Amino acid sequence: MVVCKCNEEKWIEHYSSSHKILLVGEGNFSFAVCLAKAFGTAENMIATSFDSKEVLTNAYPNVIMANLEELKQRRCTVLHHVDAHTMYRHPQLRSKLFDRIVFNFPHAGFIGWETEKRQIEIHRTLVRGFLSNANHMLTKNGEVHITHKTAYPFSKWEIVELAEEIGLCLVEKVPFERWYYPGYMNKRGSGAKINRTFRVGECSTFKFAHNIFFYNNLIDDLCNAGKLTIAREMFSSLPMKGLQPNVRTYNIMISGFCKEGLLNEARELFEKMNKNSYSPDHFTYNIIIQGFLQHNETSWAVKYFQMMVDKGFYANVTTNTIWTNLFSAKKVDKTFTIIYSKVYVKAF
Ligand SMILES: C[S@@+](CC[C@H](N)C(=O)[O-])C[C@H]1O[C@@H](n2cnc3c(N)ncnc32)[C@H](O)[C@@H]1O
Numbered sequence: 495m496v497v498c499k500c501n502e503e504k505w506i507e508h509y510s511s512s513h514k515i516l517l518v519g520e521g522n523f524s525f526a527v528c529l530a531k532a533f534g535t536a537e538n539m540i541a542t543s544f545d546s547k548e549v550l551t552n553a554y555p556n557v558i559m560a561n562l563e564e565l566k567q568r569r570c571t572v573l574h575h576v577d578a579h580t581m582y583r584h585p586q587l588r589s590k591l592f593d594r595i596v597f598n599f600p601h602a603g604f605i606g607w608e609t610e611k612r613q614i615e616i617h618r619t620l621v622r623g624f625l626s627n628a629n630h631m632l633t634k635n636g637e638v639h640i641t642h643k644t645a646y647p648f649s650k651w652e653i654v655e656l657a658e659e660i661g662l663c664l665v666e667k668v669p670f671e672r673w674y675y676p677g678y679m680n681k682r683g684s685g686a687k688i689n690r691t692f693r694v695g696e697c698s699t700f701k702f703a704h705n706i707f708f709y710n711n712l713i714d715d716l717c718n719a720g721k722l723t724i725a726r727e728m729f730s731s732l733p734m735k736g737l738q739p740n741v742r743t744y745n746i747m748i749s750g751f752c753k754e755g756l757l758n759e760a761r762e763l764f765e766k767m768n769k770n771s772y773s774p775d776h777f778t779y780n781i782i783i784q785g786f787l788q789h790n791e792t793s794w795a796v797k798y799f800q801m802m803v804d805k806g807f808y809a810n811v812t813t814n815t816i817w818t819n820l821f822s823a824k825k826v827d828k829t830f831t832i833i834y835s836k837v838y839v840k841a842f
Pocket of ligand 1: 519544576578579598601620684
């Protein structure tokens with residue numbers, strides 16, 4: 495039997511033919527060609543350069559036309575004049591999301607020595623601009639990759655810290671060798687020696703992904719939209735992404751469970767929090783108390799209330815309103831009314 499391999503997924507290093515890939519700051523497009531050849535067809539890729547086609551033709555006279563033709567044959571979209579600082583708003587990119595956004599050896603050009611502070615700062619500005627644009631263009635499991643020299647003075651760019659400021663976290667840092675990508679020829683990309691390659695030396699590919707704050711918002715939106723199953727899956731998948739849920743993540747999930755009346759799940763997660771050494775905060779207590787009260791589980795609400803008081807936290811306005819309504823309807827035990835009134839007086 496002949497098996498058609500046309501749709502078979504193909505990989506080269508971190509990149510798959512099933513990824514939507516955006517290449518930023520290409521030099522002579524040899525990296526794009528390498529990926530395109532590995533995949534067979536490159537419909538999944540958009541390869542971009544900062545410079546215009548005219549500049550590239552002058553800079554890389556021997557290879558650029560052949561590389562662009564190769565990419566065209568393989569149906570790769572090629573865009574010129576794409577600035578990493580504004581690419582998010584580029585007319586042909588703004589509505590698109592990518593699984594991999596890649597910038598190999600970002601470099602903002604030369605205004606001095608690589609060791610000079612002002613030179614380092616212009617590189618950092620470029621990387622910051624790139625990361626903050628890329629952050630808006632990632633699919634939820636997407637990654638931004640930067641291949642970068644790691645020895646001094648390049649270590650001074652502190653790209654991991656830049657990513658963290660933007661809301662991306664380092665997933666992995668893996669060694670980079672040029673021969674991983676047959677045909678790729680890294681270029682200086684600017685100045686009089688634009689067409690010169692450079693020794694890559696000590697360098698790595700840094701992989702960044704959305705951090706826990708991004709996922710908190712996403713899980714919260716899913717819970718609010720009633721998509722609890724997807725929210726729960728996302729919550730469970732966080733460790734696989736190298737992310738630890740924080741107290742807010744737990745609070746969002748507990749609130750989601752309570753809203754849907756899944757009180758056992760809410761209780762289990764509350765207990766898991768303690769086991770995983772994430773102490774519930776006053777939001778957690780108020781969320782779970784309200785959840786149990788709203789579903790008429792007053793005795794459990796009372797237990798959580800007592801725990802909250804012992805920890806030195808207070809009921810918030812919503813919790814108090816629900817309690818007051820229950821008192822009026824005489825649905826709460828008398829002993830508890832005493833505890834509650836003491837805390838109420840202390841808090842207000
Ligand atoms: C050291 S070269 C690397 C080129 C190519 N990525 C490679 O690996 O051969 C740096 C590249 O960054 C590009 N670049 C500089 N400023 C940029 C910007 N604002 N947006 C996008 N690319 C930029 C330059 O055009 C140049 O091609």
